[in-house]
Amino acid sequence: MSKYLIDEIARTSNVVLEPLTQVVEAIGEDHLEALRLSGPNGEYQVPAGSLFVFIGAVPGTKWLPESILRDENGFVLAGPDLRAKGKLPESWKEQREPFLLETSVPGVFVAGDVRHGSVKRVASAVGEGSIAVQFAHQYLAGF
Ligand SMILES: Cc1cc2nc3c(=O)[nH]c(=O)nc-3n(C[C@H](O)[C@H](O)[C@H](O)COP(=O)(O)OP(=O)(O)OC[C@H]3O[C@@H](n4cnc5c(N)ncnc54)[C@H](O)[C@@H]3O)c2cc1C
Known part of the structure; x- marks a missing residue:
């Protein structure tokens, strides 16, 4: 969403990036204990005590009429x-x-x-x- 955040993450040695990977299951009894991930090499589990869901960066503009022009990512041109x-x-x-x-x-x-x-x-x-x-x-x- 913001390049400066991407650059900051890339610079931070204790952050591990898992590209092309999805969270497919949150595991735990009364609190989060692990996440099951699905990546290019299949599914695997990692211990996790918290999960931040980053939403809100994709525009929901598909419902707009074609006459309202948008860029290739769906953002409205003006x-x-x-x-x-x-x-x-x-x-x-x-x-x-x-x-x-x-x-x-x-x-x-x-x-x-x-x-x-x-x-x-x-x-x-x-x-x-x-x-x-x-x-x-x-x-x-x-x-
Ligand atoms: C994870 C995250 C962290 C952020 N942190 C910061 C921060 O620290 N500081 C900062 O300044 N900004 C931050 N932002 C950005 C900030 O949240 C946005 O810039 C701001 O909310 C944009 O306001 P908006 O009114 O344009 O859109 P939104 O706040 O997204 O509001 C759009 C509203 O329209 C509604 N909507 C969508 N489609 C329809 C429809 N068809 N019919 C009716 N309603 C509809 C949505 O439900 C939503 O309520 C962050 C954003 C994210 C995602």
């Missing part, structure tokens, strides 16, 4: 990011540029983690939300 090779999408019929947080559908705005290129921090998401409201007002006022 503003200047709508330009591909310098050109706005053909579906963009407005005479003006899209507002900073405006999607490929005029008057539809995106804010927060789900936006392509967003900072992935709470403060940014909240700030973008309030800016999107201002753009909505501008849109409704006919700017």
Whole structure:
């Protein structure tokens, strides 16, 4: 999710990475004691006292109509990011540029983690939300 975290993990000698591996079972009586993992070389068990489930980095945007353009990872494109090779999408019929947080559908705005290129921090998401409201007002006022 963040490159600095990936780099930090790579630098930390007491962190063991198990690439291409899934947790398939949590084992224990009244608390977690071990994890069963499934990796490229089959299943195996490791002792574990805790498990951190890292969720929230994949955008859930498959339900959006195709008219709302997304990048290859599903993040919603907006503003200047709508330009591909310098050109706005053909579906963009407005005479003006899209507002900073405006999607490929005029008057539809995106804010927060789900936006392509967003900072992935709470403060940014909240700030973008309030800016999107201002753009909505501008849109409704006919700017
Ligand atoms: C493990 C982890 C650690 C993090 N640590 C930090 C940190 O220390 N500091 C920091 O600033 N940021 C941190 N972040 C990032 C921070 O959580 C996000 O930047 C922030 O929550 C983004 O807010 P958001 O409103 O854009 O999205 P979200 O908080 O993800 O909110 C989106 C909401 O929309 C809902 N939703 C999704 N699809 C639909 C739908 N179809 N209909 C209705 N509702 C829907 C979801 O259920 C969710 O409630 C962390 C993120 C993760 C995953």
